[in-house]
Amino acid sequence: MYSTPIVDADFEKVYEPAEDSFLLLDALEQEQAYLQKTFKNPLVVEIGSGSGVVTIFCHKYIIPNGLYITTDVNPHACKSSKATSIKNGGANYLDSIQSDLTTSIRNNQIDIMIFNPPYVPAEEVPEIPQTEDDYKWLDLALLGGPEGMDVTERLLNNFDSILSENGIAYILFCARNKPKEVTEKLKTKGWNSELVINRKAGWEDLSVYRFFRQ
Template sequence: MSFPTPSTSSANYEEVYEPSEDSFMLLDVLEMEQSYINSHLSYPVVTEIGTGSGIVTTFMLKSVVPKGVFLATDISPFACNQVLATSKENNGTQYLEALRGERTTMMRPHTIDLLVFNPPYVPDDKPVEPYPETDGDWVDWALLGGEDGMQVTWKVLLELKTILSKNGIAYILFCASNKPEQVAVKMRELGWIVTRIVERKEGRELLSVYRFELK
């Protein structure tokens, strides 16, 4: 079984992150996890943080989660417009909204059943904040994750308890410099069931995707 990869031909890659190995690995994981997701959640609220071109959200709403409500967030205004355009280009669902802002700070606690995040994970000396209000090189913010590449990801990990619903599930992507096995140990100490779904060498990067659920 292989679900079709959504087309993103309406995207301008000077404005939004171009789908790359990390994006495609996330699609593979979501396809592998489809029965797990659908056996644990029904009619879920699905949120992708950092939707970029919208390829991942569109893949979820077209192929992975047959019935659900989809909320895609991004700090970039271009990404928020693009996810709607990509969904439309692929005849996606009407149950999709794009919310501009950081992570899921605009959402009511405990509303997200399925959370997916391909973060800005590349280590960099430059702090990731503050974000520009309107203008800015948004593609830089797509990649650079500050110290250890974990500045945004740790915020999301520590917020999971507040943002996920009772049976919520999160899938988060890491590169090797993020030290994902150390992250998994810390998250288990905080009461999470953490499962590495895939680890794969993609070009020069060793990428992995982990699943987080509350015990």
């Protein structure tokens, strides 16, 4: 059992690691042998990296020889991901880009994609604040539209053009996102999936799925 990296973040502006983050760490730890066997020098992209806890954990313990890019719409999260990397010894190859999903990255390059999305059902996905000191950046970490799937859906619909030939994706869902229906739908588009881990955390029932081409 690896320890959780110490993060460098202002939790009034950046998502504080919580049960969902820790579930993702456990999922990656569980996948370590498979990942090390399958990928030599993969491009690993974490979308919505927040404090950077997941990426830094992955770099430190799971895939030390990967190239890493993190993206987040929240500029404070991008700075934190870099700062957390430095606090933990620094990664040789890690960049943080402020962008929507993977739109800043060339098509079909990503070998391993990781996303703990804003999955909480809410009336709508919040607007992106216009200034860095807006207090609403944190809302973007949680609120995912009526079924909590608005942001995740945009990603799932574009796996074909985002992931490399053997690319895979780890995505976290809560039960209200109806993950079984989501995985069935993805199957009709040529994407298989496997449940990596499931855990009840308080009132939430969280799962991480691995998606891969059929």
